[in-house]
Amino acid sequence: GAVVSQHPSRVICKSGTSVKIECRSLDFQATTMFWYRQFPKQSLMLMATSNEGSKATYEQGVEKDKFLINHASLTLSTLTVTSAHPEDSSFYICSARTGSGNTIYFGEGSWLTVV
Amino acid sequence: AQSVTQLGSHVSVSEGALVLLRCNYSSSVPPYLFWYVQYPNQGLQLLLKYTTGATLVKGINGFEAEFKKSETSFHLTKPSAHMSDAAEYFCAVTLRSSNTGKLIFGQGTTLQVKP
Helix, strand or coil: CCCEEEECCEEEECCCCCEEEEEEECCCCCCEEEEEEECCCCCEEEEEEEECCCCCEECCCCCCCCEEEEEEECCEEEEEECCCCHHHCEEEEEEEECCCCCCEEECCCEEEEEC | CCEEECCCCEEEEECCCCEEECCEEECCCCCEEEEEEECCCCCEEEEEEECCCCCEEECHHHCEEEEEHHHCEEEEEECCCCHHHCEEEEEEEECCCCCCCCCEECCCEEEEEEC
16 A cells, blocks of 8 residues: 655654654655644544645644644655644654545654653 | 544453444544554554445455444454454544545544453
8 A cells, every 4th residue: 555654753852942754655646644643542633734835724723833834745744843842742643645535544653752 | 523433442352252343423424434553653554444335344454344324333343353453443534525634533442352
């Protein structure tokens, strides 16, 4: 099946700094990618929908100035957590929709720890 | 608005026993339905999906699910559990009409397989 890759898989950053997480579709073009956040032992919460060449659409309650999303190409979307705080520590997962539209593949996830 | 309910946050079965993970959805129109599996510290892997056609869907690793419109259910089953099936399982839906891939997840069910 299609492959979606995230990098880095784990990152530790200091409070107040920014960190970027990449999401790549390796063998297909993804016009739409999605960013989710997952707290331990909980379900996934959609943060935003990333569309290639346009601004991301954020879910209610998600700070767009804090979680910057860029979808510069058909195979790459990035999530930048700006001015990170310890409460931003979480598992961030991206997904990408294939061209046919009805299959969504997920990346491996990225653990962010803010100290 | 759509929602997904997974009955039972924790299911425990013996190796070789039947696995049944329950999922009910609420949607104004029949949605696309998915089951994903998540192993510890990893992303999500698609087990199976229902879009159209046959209501009994076969997936990977011997899992299958049946879409029952009258019951608004999409329960996941496997005839004989393996130790390797121990993981977190998520049921998810997306609107058929929007076809954006924006998934709404259930709360997840932890499957424990006892030797």
